[in-house]
Amino acid sequence: MNRIKCECGHVNPEGTVLCEACGKPVEGNQHIDGNEKDKLLNMRYEGSARRSKTYNRNLVDKTWNFFSSVKVGVWLIVITLIASSLGTIFPQEMYIPPGADPATHYEEQYGLAGQIYYQLGFHNLYSSLWYMLLIALIGVSLVICSIDRVVPLHRALKKQKPKRHHTFLKRQRLFSQTEGDVDIEKFISRLKKQRYRVTRQDDSILAEKGRFSRWGPYVNHIGLIIFLLGALLRFIPAMYVDDFVWVREGETVVIPSTHGEYYVKNKNFILETYNEKENERFQAALQQEAAPVPSNYQTNAVIYKRTDPRVVGAEPELEPINEAEIRVNEPAKFNGFALYQSSFQQNEFTKMSFKLHETGNEEKVLGEFTIDLTSPKTEYELDSGARVVIDQYYPEYYLDNGEPRSKSKYPKNPAFVFYVYPPGEEKPEISFAGIGMNIDATGENDYKLNLAGFDTRDVTGLTVKKDYTLPFLGIGGLIFMIGVIQGMYWNHRRIWLQKSKDKVWIAGHTNKNWYGIKRDIEKVIEGTGIEMPEDQQQLKG
């Protein structure tokens, strides 16, 4: 295997299809670009030497050549496309109702098809190993394909000479031969006016513009690779945090995943809905909705930084660093973290007031007291001298096989067992009271506790996010856009002209937009006597 020396004197690397300097087809290599069947030359990679099929002996070369094939890349795209569509047949696991067990949910909802879907793991398709591998393989293909093509293409475009071999010119899509005299100087000045870069070598002219658009595909591939690498960075814990915290109104809690460094206080949670009167323009649409349409979810929050040496659990010293109104679409940001409005619960009880009066006579009141539901006292002394002692407190009361219990620590349905000591009495009466409940255990109580009022508060659910991978994704996306615009919105156009004793040949090539280059040529040959090149390709279908 030797390098191929062309008759023009240029030495080409092996595997070259068209001489890098003069474009003469290299004998024996024409099958690579399918040139033997066609009248026109395949100009896709300038006939440069891409991956060499000659070195296919060891595993490295075999793997390399596999991934460097566009065919493989295209197949990977198709497989990913089909795989992605499979995941949308039924909802993904994250979109099924919260609390539903996927093992039974899919079968119940979608029957046998749903069960198969679940068994095949399609309910978590996009985080499955094989899907990720597919994306990874596309990444590998992107890298290797690009390396394998950009280097020889660059070489071929750098080495090209104005003087071209006659077969190269004749086998271009746009070609014509003019006999007689032509005005070359006018031709050149017109080309320059059209912003072509003109190089001349004896009687040969090469006019070229928009070469940089040829690098577009490689630039956009670099962008995609950066994007994929950015997505990989998410697996580094320091780069990515995704956590969640419930904060009750008035409460200050540590923000999870900040190593106890930051705290957040929920001053107030606001839920607003559209009002037909205030929003006349939405009247018709609102009337069709069964439920009120929310217009705003908002948490007025204060973010604190802990200033004392941190020992987890110990009472913190806090310094406010940020007072924020957190809304959907308007997260609060601090030191690389962001707090998003994600969820809420309304109307959790905070305080309950009871009134003690004589059974059967609500006018005879012995006093009132208020219980702070997060830190109730054990005993409340009333003005009349009566005492009320809390024997049991169930924040979220329910009956468990007849036995009262609490479901959680949150006062969502508070209930109490009270010992009521009337003034001067040593023997208590037992009362059970809660929301909508007031049970006299013995049925002989002389005094009754009545719910006199309560306070509620809302709970806001905030997502804690830190994502240092975003800049990488942004840069990747930007480079992709630059590359794709560079490659798609500009064209690489070349016009060759060669003069021999009595003939002038002109040929043209563009990587796309033939209509445009034809118009260019029409303009530059006007009045020069050069004949308009003919389009040698006519689609048959």
Added chain:
Amino acid sequence: MDKTKKKRKRLIFRSAVLVLLLGLVAFAVIGNLSKDNAVVAEGEEAPNFQLKQFGTNGKTMSLEDLEGKGVMLNFWATYCKPCEAEMPYMQKLYPKYKDKGVEIVGVNLDATKMIVNKFIDEYDLTFPNLHDEGGQVMDLYNVGQIPSTYFINEDGVVVEKVVGPLTLEKLDSYLQQIQPKG
């Protein structure tokens, strides 16, 4: 010769690129598989914390205070039924193991002190119970489900992590494991 040198150079270049890509793919795969792992795993040092102890008028206790002892950390709450069920076992084994240098510490996740105090009285719990009011220690140890129990040896290393309720026999054998030697 120039030719073989070039071939060699190409082989090295290709191998390097492929190794790099393989490494990245492997990183992605490992990252994908280990997404949900706990922060404090067996064999790791138990992180320190400091919390108020029930029944002491706001005195605090920290894990460092128990240096040199085996420590059993039990995360629990009053409204959690399986937690309630294992309380008597812990209380039963506590005096025996305290003498052998093992401390049982309950980390309670309730909001209301009064409820916890009543609960401690009801079960006559004598081992220290700490109040993790804001769930900070729970977050630190990445406790998801309660009860969860950590068995920490005298060097401060987590020997065993048990999620879910314990039987008396199991509790006994785990406590033996963290008994200081010598």
Added chain:
Amino acid sequence: MGDLVTISSNLLYAAFIIYLVATFFFGATVGTKKQDGKSKAGTIGITLTIIGFLTQVGYFITRWIASQHAPVSNLFEFTTFFGMMMVFAFIIIYFIYRLNVIGLFTLPVALLIIAYASMFPREISPLVPSLKSHWLYIHVTTAAIGEAILAVSFAAGLIFLIRQIDQTKKSKHTFWLEFVIYAIFSTLGFVLITTAFGAMDYETKFEAPLDGQVVTMDYHLPAIAGPHDGESVSESTIGPLFETPEWMRGQEASSKFNTLLWSLLTGLVIYGIVRLILRKRVAAAIQPKLQKVSPDLIDEVSYRAVSIGFPVFTLGALIFAMIWAQEAWNRFWGWDPKEVWALITWLFYAYFLHLRLSRGWHGTKSAWLAVGGFAIIMFNLIAVNLVIAGLHSYA
């Protein structure tokens, strides 16, 4: 306020009619000798198209003022905007290539899309909090422009196929070409049948179990397929012929399925009538009119539209979408069906470009891909919203 809304909707009607008239003028150019935009009918056609476009811009602006947010926030508004952008994309391509025939094919598609849009509730709707973002408008409008440019590639591809496919014998090509035409007729069928029964205020109700509760389901078309286990509660005499399969759940699933059946049937009727009149394949009947069109040029227009539209689509449907999703839901990508189908569209056009650039797929193959790409876009616009539905089910 109310006046502005009326003006706005009148402008939309006007634009619709102007487009319709313009289509006829473009139709008149076909078959004549001149193929560049020099013919009189062509000049009138493009002038009308521009007037129609400006009228629709007037609709857009007045509606924006009336609703106080960009009118791209429900299915009606977005789809209308998409139709408008398709006309816009056509105008751009027209001034590059001066091809009247592109107008003859693009405008009817745009008309159908606008008509389809009008079948959905047209009230100005309030924005839920997650939609209150400038990134939403930027994302939605850019995505629509990108898709509209890609739609021109479909129109060009269709012209190419009708012009080039051998109609003397039956083949896979002729079958699928007729299928595409049938699909277009079905969309027309949907518009006609919905309008017809809408004008009659037709309604029939069913009661059917849903998630353990009996709910009432409204049908606005006579029931071909009733809800699963449903019972008619109207006195309508036309009973359902059969029941919707059990796995089609949801409040409106069975009525949507019923509408789909109606559309397909009406489409079949229209196609049948047209076929009876023509006595040959619809594409075979159009073919002779397109003999003057240069297949090379049409192939180039189709490719050019993809090469212009692809970057815009990427920017709007993926990049801006990610920025908005990051702000609204704190994750830039959530594998929501609509997102996935945008990715699929993107992958498909990437596939198109790779085949064309690296593997030399031109002509017929490339035209079929352009048709396929548009089918995916339409699937994402119609099927994903109506059938799969996810976070984007608002629109």
